[in-house]
Amino acid sequence: AQSVAQPEDQVNVAEGNPLTVKCTYSVSGNPYLFWYVQYPNRGLQFLLKYITGDNLVKGSYGFEAEFNKSQTSFHLKKPSALVSDSALYFCAVRGFSSGSARQLTFGSGTQLTVLP
Amino acid sequence: GAGVSQTPSNKVTEKGKYVELRCDPISGHTALYWYRQSLGQGPEFLIYFQGTGAADDSGLPNDRFFAVRPEGSVSTLKIQRTERGDSAVYLCASSSMGLAGYHEQFFGPGTRLTVL
Numbered sequence: 001a002q003s004v005a006q007p008e009d010q011v012n013v014a015e016g017n018p019l020t021v022k023c024t025y026s027v028s029g030n031p032y033l034f035w036y037v038q039y040p041n042r043g044l045q046f047l048l049k050y051i052t053g054d055n056l057v058k059g060s061y062g063f064e065a066e067f068n069k070s071q072t073s074f075h076l077k078k079p080s081a082l083v084s085d086s087a088l089y090f091c092a093v094r095g096f097s098s099g100s101a102r103q104l105t106f107g108s109g110t111q112l113t114v115l116p
Numbered sequence: 117g118a119g120v121s122q123t124p125s126n127k128v129t130e131k132g133k134y135v136e137l138r139c140d141p142i143s144g145h146t147a148l149y150w151y152r153q154s155l156g157q158g159p160e161f162l163i164y165f166q167g168t169g170a171a172d173d174s175g176l177p178n179d180r181f182f183a184v185r186p187e188g189s190v191s192t193l194k195i196q197r198t199e200r201g202d203s204a205v206y207l208c209a210s211s212s213m214g215l216a217g218y219h220e221q222f223f224g225p226g227t228r229l230t231v232l
Contacts, residue, residue, distance in 0.1 A: 046221070046222065090158050102172065109158050
């Protein structure tokens with residue numbers, strides 16, 4: 001079975017400061033990892049993904065994420081937060097072995113609030 | 117280009133009634149997924165289609181839930197004898213088909229189902 005943990009329900013950061021949203025995962029074999037963002041009354045928007053290769057992945061809107069296999073983590077980061085980054089962030093995983101389920105398993109989400 | 121669309125955006129029904137939720141995926145996307153998102157939770161997988169066939173329906177909670185995709189494009193999620201616990205946002209996602217299945221899923225805005 002695959003699972004995702006987002007240990008923080010809420011993250012507050014001042015505008016202009018760096019932000020980190022944490023994610024750890026459990027999956028058989030190697031993972032495919034994704035970050036999505038959800039604005040109020042909107043669907044999920046894809047931010048970035050890790051498939052293979054460089055452990056630092058760059059995505060939309062200046063976000064990046066670092067894959068750490070030994071710690072089974074995939075934390076989302078941004079060097080300088082904007083008020084408009086305030087939203088609900090979801091980490092998701094699936095395995096890529098031939099027997100892995102194709103669907104994503106999501107974490108419970110982290111509400112990011114960027115304070116002006 | 118057009119994204120994933122879902123109709124209706126909101127559906128209010130009475131306990132015991134039948135409802136249908138529609139998803140129109142991105143043109144050319146062969147994979148289609150249904151998820152359910154309860155308040156304060158991440159999306160939970162329901163069913164996955166590859167083309168016209170349900171490749172994995174292991175997430176459907178019980179036999180009141182059924183989904184079809186007869187022509188490999190539009191999909192309909194059907195819920196019989198609705199219960200108050202079915203109240204949630206139902207999300208549809210689609211993705212292009214890769215051999216390893218690592219393509220990101222693109223989500224629709226969701227249908228908010230309320231069962232009174």
